[in-house]
Amino acid sequence: MPSTEVNIAAQPLTSIESFLKGFRFMLPLWIGAAPVAISYAVAAHQAGLSVLETQLMSVFVVSAAVQLNALHLWGSGAPFVMILLSTLSVISHHILFGISLVRRMPLTLVKRLTAAYFLTDGSYLVTMAEGSRATYPFLLGAGISMFVAWNLFTLLGAKAGNTVVSLIDFDLSIIIGLTFFTLLLLSISTWTDIGTAIVSGTAALVFGHLWKEGFGMLFAIGLGAAFGAYWSNRKPKQLTSG
């Protein structure tokens, strides 16, 4: 795992350097993505998908939650419309991610079309953790990094999934939670940030169970952000001078 420093007062980077930095920042998440991708490939094999079909889904969808959810519903014989509606609920919070990114960095039409393809939870969060230093090459590097990892481990799972699963006796997906927690800690600077995190986390706990993730996640992010906006208009207080 690379030693990835988040808060560096650095000189402006070139596009290539920024791209590589984004790619590198995602490497810790590769370890978390590996068991999920392998599990997906094994589940796809059990559901009757060929290696090519399994890989194509990873290439074009690039979302663990969507792919696993769709496989589960498809395997249980759910109607196509039901699968699409369920997918919409699982991925809906990405609309907010896109809106947030457009405000943070200038994006041409081509850049928007490309960024949308490689947008994942991990690439968005790592990019936003960069704060004002977030750039399009960084976002693209982070997105492509996860794309490469997701597809490499899908291929590994499709080719030797059962063997690999039996070798891994530890839930590596916990790394994803550790990463999000660390990024959250490093991005908090005001009482409003803390309130926002508490409200959205509590809402995710409550509504995630009620709505089985999906729209619950969208609602939790929206509620937390609404609380933060309301509170910052009333009573902004800095924890640190920065």
Next chain:
Amino acid sequence: MSVCVLIVGLSVLVYLVRLAGFCLPAGVKVSGFWSDFLNMIPKAAFSTLLVSSFTSTGEEGWIKFCGLGVAGMVALLTKQLGVSILCGLLIVWLLT
């Protein structure tokens, strides 16, 4: 329904949803509450995805909190993302 229809349907839907957020015009001015709302989305998303990922993993609750605690302390002390994750993971692995 064939697998191809499933893959194409999912691909198109997921891409369109992701693209929808990017359709906000570049020059549009958002002020007041909505500006703050959009600025708060990353923090809210960090917290939401953290809860979501931790309620879906298989480890016991207290082990997860120990891992979080250690990763958090190391992050605050060193500001190093990779080192923090590694330390948190090490604790979870030792306690499991």
